[in-house]
Amino acid sequence: MKCRKCQGELVVKRSCRRVRLQCKSCHQEYQIHEVAADLDEKTSAILEQYTTIIYD
Numbered sequence: 001m002k003c004r005k006c007q008g009e010l011v012v013k014r015s016c017r018r019v020r021l022q023c024k025s026c027h028q029e030y031q032i033h034e035v036a037a038d039l040d041e042k043t044s045a046i047l048e049q050y051t052t053i054i055y056d
């Protein structure tokens with residue numbers, strides 16, 4: 001998963017009941033629905049572990 005701003009790597013970040021993707025380089029956070037169309041297999045697999053979490 002690449003950041004749309006800087007092409008840095010996005011990592012899954014869990015906080016309380018929310019999940020975000022955050023860029024390692026510029027620290028931009030994305031909501032799941034913002035990047036849903038671009039999710040790659042690796043990221044999807046990680047997110048599947050959080051199916052009980054509400055994607056707000």
Ligand SMILES: [Zn+2]
Nearest residue numbers: 003006023026
């Ligand atoms: Zn970035």
